[in-house]
Amino acid sequence: MAEKEVTLSVIKADVGSFVGHVQAHPDMLAVIRKELGKAKDEGLITDFYVANVGDDIELIMTHYRGDNNEQIHKLAWDAFLAATAVAQELKLYAAGQDLLSDSFAGNMKGLGPGVAEMTFAERPSEPIVIFMADKTDPGAWNLPLYKMFADPFNTIGLIIDPKMHDGFKFEVHDLVKHCKVTFTLPEELYDMLVLIGSPGRYCIKHVYARRNQEIAAVTSTQRLNLMAGRYIGKDDPVCIVRCQSGLPAVGEVLEAFAQPHLVAGWMRGSHWGPLLPVPEQESRPTRFDGPARVVALGFQLCHGRLIGPQDFFADVAFDRVREQVLELADQLRRLGPFEPHRLAQDQLEYTTLPLVAKKLEGRFEAL
Ligand code: F6R
Ligand code: MG
Ligand code: MG
DSSP: OOOOOOEEEEEEOOOOOOOOTTBBOOHHHHHHHHHHHHHHHSSSSSEEEEETTTTTTEEEEEESSTTTTTHHHHHHHHHOOOOOOOHHHHTOOOTTTTTOSOOOSSTTTTTTTTEEEEEEESSSSSEEEEEESSBBBBGGGGHHHHHHHTTEEEEEEHHOOOTTTTEEEEEETTTTEEEEEEEEEEHHHHHHHHHHHTTTTTEEEEEEEEEOEEEEEEEEEOOHHHHSSOOOOOOOOEEEEEOSSOOOOOOHHTTTTSSSOOEEGGGEEEEEEOOOEOOOOOOOOOOOGGGEEEEEEEEEEEEEEEEEETTSSSHHHHHHHHHHHHHHHHHHHTTTTTTTTTTOOGTTTTSSHHHHHHHHHGGGOOO
């Protein structure tokens, strides 16, 4: 008999940190582990891992209740509330930051925390990589997902594996107009690049294998500042990728981070900077509140159990890209408040810059 479909839910939030916006406190993680441990004992979830990337806490949970399940989202909400209480008690910075509502309302939609979930029949062996970033926005995944699932210079499997040769389907969301469009690759590659090359607005939400319509990747695409209408913090997105046996190999998935690429975020969510791949232990954005970090944790699923993690970027193979990232960061920092280091003016709409610009309005005289 086929195994029941398992759901992998990754729900994340920044509910306070020390010192400043650098790292969630171990006491916050402890209280969250206790809450999720209880839920596991009661059978609500099958397994969990609590990750910490910078000032964000990521709840990685498996269960058999499907995407967008009220009980699972409530569990995450309550766990973040418990961590907020700890943050308040210790007077940590920005306690409760991402919880935009006073109450829970059915699911996380519009409430602040980021969500990436997928439901699928577990394969005979199910390798998964979960990417988690700090100090950047969901557009940070566009280029790596394009490389993993569409670029044969990154993923040789697209050429030589008959199970991958048909290509993949990409669901792209317009985060401003709240609509979506699906592209079938490789045929519609150029059309898709028209959009995803503007990662501040268009984000890849789902990737599906064309040969069997199976889900291959999902990202969190919540935009805190668009939701709140003011600057709260960066979204610090997560992304789940299934690997191997007709999907990109683990090594092809990780290869997408072997060259530096620029993402929006960094200090005050207002700068372009290179994304730095690091192990979980080194995910503390220090310099100029950055550079933006990405952590990759690998798990094998086993009847819903999370076997792992394997902390992939804790490897010398990523030392070279780290050096290049730091070099690039130095170069961009030299530009200080000038574009293109600082984000373009329209992208700063939901930062504190417009408040300052307003002061200058009365100073202008007609030419
Ligand atoms: C980035 C981020 C930080 C803050 C910066 C100023 O997402 O949250 O870079 O914007 O540290 O923070 P405040 O205004 O709280 O002093
Ligand atoms: Mg923060
Ligand atoms: Mg953060």
